[in-house]
Structure formats: C-alpha cells, structure tokens
Amino acid sequence: MLFRSIPDDSETEPEVLPTRVPNLLVNGSSGIAVGMATNIPPHNLTEIVNAVIHKIQNPDATLAKMLEFVQGPDFPTGGFILGRQGFQQAYTTGRGQLKIRARAKIERMGKDREQIIIDEIPYQVNKSKLLEQIASMVNEKRIEGISDVVDHSDRDGMRIVVELKRNEQAEVVLNNLYKNTQLQIGFGIIMLSIVNGQPRELGLVDMIKFFIDHRIDVVRRRTEFELRKAREREHILLGFQKALDNLDEVIRLIRAAKQPREAREALIASFAFSEKQAQAIIELQLQRLTGMEQQKILDELAEIQRRITEYLEILGSDKVLRDLIVKELKEVQKDFGDERRTQIIEDTGEILLEDLVQVEDVAITVTRGGYLKRTSIDTYRRQTRGGKGRIGMGTRAEDVVEHLLVTSTHSYLLIFTTRGRVYWLKAYEIPDATT
Numbered sequence: 001m002l003f004r005s006i007p008d009d010s011e012t013e014p015e016v017l018p019t020r021v022p023n024l025l026v027n028g029s030s031g032i033a034v035g036m037a038t039n040i041p042p043h044n045l046t047e048i049v050n051a052v053i054h055k056i057q058n059p060d061a062t063l064a065k066m067l068e069f070v071q072g073p074d075f076p077t078g079g080f081i082l083g084r085q086g087f088q089q090a091y092t093t094g095r096g097q098l099k100i101r102a103r104a105k106i107e108r109m110g111k112d113r114e115q116i117i118i119d120e121i122p123y124q125v126n127k128s129k130l131l132e133q134i135a136s137m138v139n140e141k142r143i144e145g146i147s148d149v150v151d152h153s154d155r156d157g158m159r160i161v162v163e164l165k166r167n168e169q170a171e172v173v174l175n176n177l178y179k180n181t182q183l184q185i186g187f188g189i190i191m192l193s194i195v196n197g198q199p200r201e202l203g204l205v206d207m208i209k210f211f212i213d214h215r216i217d218v219v220r221r222r223t224e225f226e227l228r229k230a231r232e233r234e235h236i237l238l239g240f241q242k243a244l245d246n247l248d249e250v251i252r253l254i255r256a257a258k259q260p261r262e263a264r265e266a267l268i269a270s271f272a273f274s275e276k277q278a279q280a281i282i283e284l285q286l287q288r289l290t291g292m293e294q295q296k297i298l299d300e301l302a303e304i305q306r307r308i309t310e311y312l313e314i315l316g317s318d319k320v321l322r323d324l325i326v327k328e329l330k331e332v333q334k335d336f337g338d339e340r341r342t343q344i345i346e347d348t349g350e351i352l353l354e355d356l357v358q359v360e361d362v363a364i365t366v367t368r369g370g371y372l373k374r375t376s377i378d379t380y381r382r383q384t385r386g387g388k389g390r391i392g393m394g395t396r397a398e399d400v401v402e403h404l405l406v407t408s409t410h411s412y413l414l415i416f417t418t419r420g421r422v423y424w425l426k427a428y429e430i431p432d433a434t435t
Contacts, residue, residue, distance in 0.1 A: 006102055020332050022048060022211040024193060025204075038192035041073035041087075041098070041123070046337035049329050055208050056322050063091060063205050070204065071249040073189075075342045078120035079103050083347030090189035094201030097346060098187040101178060106170040109163065109295075114170040116162040117182070125182045126149070127158065135179050136160070142180060145173045166432055215325050220315065227311040230304050237301040240284070241276025244294055246271065254282065362427055364413070367405040374430040377406065 028042035050067040055061050070088045081087070082099040082402030103120035121127060129260050131151060137143040144170035152159040162177070164170055178184040191202050195210060202210070243250045253270060257263035260282055267278040287293060361377040407413070409428040416422050 002423075010257050016214065018222070020215075021045060022052065022207065024211075027206060036192060037190055039188055039190045040192075041187060042075060042188060043070065043072075044074035044338075044340050046298060046333055047071060047340070048072070049333040049337065050207055051204075052212065053326050053329055055205075056212055056326055061205075063203065066204055067091070067206065071340065072344050073098065073342065074340050075100070075123035077123050077125075078341040079122050079343075081342055081344045084344060085347075087189065089192055091204035094191045094203055096189040098189060100185050100187055100342075102172060102183040103343075104183070106174070112166050114164050114168070116170055116174050116177070118160040119158050121158065121160075122139065122182065122185045123187065125185060127160070128151070130182050131160070134177065134247065137180055143173065143176045145169075145209070155336055156261050212325075216321060222312050223314045223321075227315070229307060230308050230311065234301065234304045234308060235274065236277060236280045236298060237279060237304060239273055240288075241301060242271060242273070242277075243281045243284075244289075244297070247289065360409055361406060363410055364403075364405050364407060364427065364430060365401050367399045368402050369399040371399070372407075374427060374432055376432075403408050 024040060025048050026045050028431050029038055029040045031038055042399060047070045054065065054069060058065070068092075070213070072081055072084060080101040086096040086098045088096070100122040102118050102122055104116055104118045107115050109115050121130060134146075134149050135421055136379065138146045138149070145165050146162055147165045149165040150161045150163065162173070164173055182257065190198055191204075191207065193202050193207065193210075194200075194333060195202070210343055238368055249270070250267065253266040254263045257266055263282055264278040267273050267281060268275065273281065310363045314324060322406070362374045363377060364372065364374050366372055407427050409426070411427050412424050412426055413430075414422055414424050
C-alpha cells in the first residue's frame with residue numbers, strides 16, 4: 001500500500017488500497033478529469049479471476065490466451081453485446097466502442113395481436129426515462145404500431161410489456177425501438193488508469209499485469225508486517241516460557257521489590273530478560289500461572305513459531321508468494337463468483353425491415369374501391385367441388401375485387417394515381433388479409 005502526506009503533513013493517507021481482485025475491471029469505472037476521461041465496463045468476476053490466475057502461472061500469456069477466459073464485459077443489467085470487435089479493440093489499444101441491446105422477446109396476445117416483453121435493459125439506462133422516451137415516440141408518431149406500454153416490474157425482476165395493434169409486425173416495431181430509443185445504446189470504452197502516478201490507457205493484458213505487480217507488493221508488505229508482529233509476540237512468549245521455568249525465583253524477586261521498576265531491573269539482571277519481557281512478566285495475571293494457562297502460553301508460542309516459518313517461506317520464495325495470491329483469488333471466486341449476465345451475439349449490422357420479412361409467394365387483391373390486401377399462397381386451401389376454399393379478401397357489399405396478382409413479399413409494386421403520380425412499395429408492406 002502506498003501512502004502520501006495530507007496537506008498539513010500531520011498524517012498520511014493511502015494512495016492505493018489493497019484488494020484481492022482487480023476491482024477496476026470487475027466493478028468498472030467512469031469519470032472525467034481535466035482533459036481526461038475513463039469509462040471501463042464491468043466484467044465477470046469468475047472470468048477475470050481465471051485470467052489473472054493464468055497470467056500469474058504463465059507470465060508470458062498473450063491477449064489471445066486471456067480472451068479464452070474473458071469473454072468480454074459483463075454488465076449487471078444483462079442484455080446483449082453486439083459483436084466482439086469493439087471490446088477486443090479496447091483490450092488491445094485501451095479504446096473501443098460497444099453496442100448494447102436490451103433483451104426482448106415476442107409473445108402472442110391473441111389471434112392477430114402480439115406484444116413485446118422487455119426483461120433486461122442496457123447498462124446505465126434509466127427505466128423511467130426509457131418508458132417516457134417510448135411514449136414520446138409513439139405520441140409523435142415516430143414509431144407506429146404500439147397501442148400501449150405497461151410496466152409490470154417488481155422485486156422479482158423487470159418486465160416491460162409493449163402491446164401492439166392488430167396485425168402489426170412485432171419484429172418491425174422492435175427494430176424501430178432499437179433504432180430510436182435507448183433499448184440499444186453505444187458504450188465507449190476508455191481504459192484509462194493511473195500507473196505510478198501517470199495516466200495511461202491500458203489493454204487487458206497490461207491491466208492484469210499491473211494488478212499482479214500490485215498484489216505481489218501488497219502481499220509482501222502484509223507478510224513483512226505480520227512477520228514483525230509475530231516476532232514481537234514470540235519475544236514476549238519466550239520470556240513467559242523462561243519465567244515459567246523459573247517461576248518460584250521470579251515470584252520471589254517480584255515480591256521482594258518495592259516498586260515495579262525495581263522488579264523489572266531485578267528480572268533483567270537475574271535472567272537476562274529484555275525490558276519488554278520483564279514488563280510483560282510483571283503485568284502477567286496470576287490466573288495465567290495455572291497449569292492450563294501455562295499450557296496455553298506454550299501452545300501459542302508453538303503456533304507463533306510455525307507462522308514465522310510460514311512467513312519466511314513466503315518472503316523467501318517468489319513461487320510460494322504467487323501460490324498464496326492464487327489461493328486468495330480462488331477464495332474470492334468461490335464466495336462471490338457467478339455466471340455471466342450479458343450475452344454476446346454477432347452483430348449483423350443495421351437491421352433492415354426487409355431482413356425481418358420471410359420471402360414467400362403472396363396473392364395481392366385490389367378492389368374497385370382501392371383497397372389492397374395480401375394473403376400467403378400457402379394459406380389458401382385447396383378448392384374442391386362444393387367448397388368455398390379460402391376467402392382472399394372480405395369486401396363491402398358495393399365493392400368487388402377487380403385485380404388479383406401473385407408475387408413475392410420482397411417484390412416492388414408500382415401504384416399509379418388518377419393524377420398521374422406513381423408510388424412504389426414492397427409487397428410485405430401491404431396488410432395481411434383476414435379470413
């Protein structure tokens with residue numbers, strides 16, 4: 001642990017606090033200083049500990065090997081990370097860009113209605129503001145097809161229900177939500193850290209390496225401190241042991257002394273006790289002189305000497321020290337490690353509406369009144385003698401079907417108006433016919 005003086009130099013404060021795991025990676029960090037900013041995403045503790053252990057045991061391990069343990073950032077709010085290129089670039093250079101998407105699924109509400117269930121939202125997105133944003137988009141008609149948005153979230157988890165209008169394509173609405181709201185956001189990674197008092201942008205391997213160096217320094221300092229305290233205690237216990245071996249004479253010297261100072265000097269002169277040992281013997285309670293208490297003193301001395309041997313082994317061997325760090329890492333991993341919450345999926349780029357519609361043959365019907373409907377060819381029932389088959393389109397009594405054409409859902413239709421204008425649209429944009 002490093003220390004620095006506070007402004008009046010009366011005391012010191014730690015510059016770096018000791019930690020058993022790289023909290024900067026596990027918890028993440030975000031902040032802005034003068035001309036600098038850091039934005040480190042959180043990671044899964046189990047993955048990071050596995051990577052650190054491998055780096056300790058294999059100091060020459062490369063980034064490719066680290067990526068076998070660290071799949072990528074792991075946000076506490078779950079969701080999806082689109083693609084790996086963004087965080088892999090950050091792990092290499094210290095900077096990168098992520099796309100984070102909410103976790104959503106589509107459920108049917110009835111025969112011709114669907115709803116979108118959102119149970120995880122991107123990291124650092126406020127749910128209340130997200131709901132306000134969706135409602136604003138619907139009111140401004142920037143997103144079509146939504147009839148209601150209901151928040152069913154409770155202590156058991158998040159559940160936002162987006163109810164759709166009849167015959168709306170849920171995939172299309174969801175894609176619009178991703179594009180226009182915070183259901184999908186960008187996360188800029190800046191892995192800026194303070195290294196030896198200097199700000200540096202670090203890759204994953206360097207961050208792990210500097211943590212290991214820090215941990216080695218912390219464990220060594222801690223062991224030196226514990227060794228010093230153990231030796232101080234051993235010194236006192238050795239004094240007790242010598243005093244117990246000469247208990248009658250020690251008691252006689254103490255009783256003969258008129259003052260504690262005289263007793264202390266008599267003990268030092270007669271048995272070569274140190275001043276600390278003599279003072280501890282004088283302050284020893286009489287109950288410690290019983291047989292059981294004497295044995296406790298001897299047992300404590302044996303335990304202290306065992307620990308001193310252990311501390312000396314740690315300080316005398318780099319391998320033993322590193323093994324201790326690995327052991328402590330595994331203890332933290334066992335107590336606090338968990339499964340990933342954020343799933344990494346491939347980024348297919350910007351999703352187009354056409355990509356969400358199945359390619360199939362459809363029948364387009366046009367009525368004299370100008371109404372259009374489409375029906376999948378596969379849904380038509382085979383016409384038999386005396387049967388009705390499938391009704392391609394229901395019309396009003398005064399309206400009749402004038403045109404019928406068969407085409408693909410991805411084909412273009414040209415629509416000419418009575419004013420000589422022409423418009424085009426994809427066949428899948430025409431509403432599906434009801435039975």
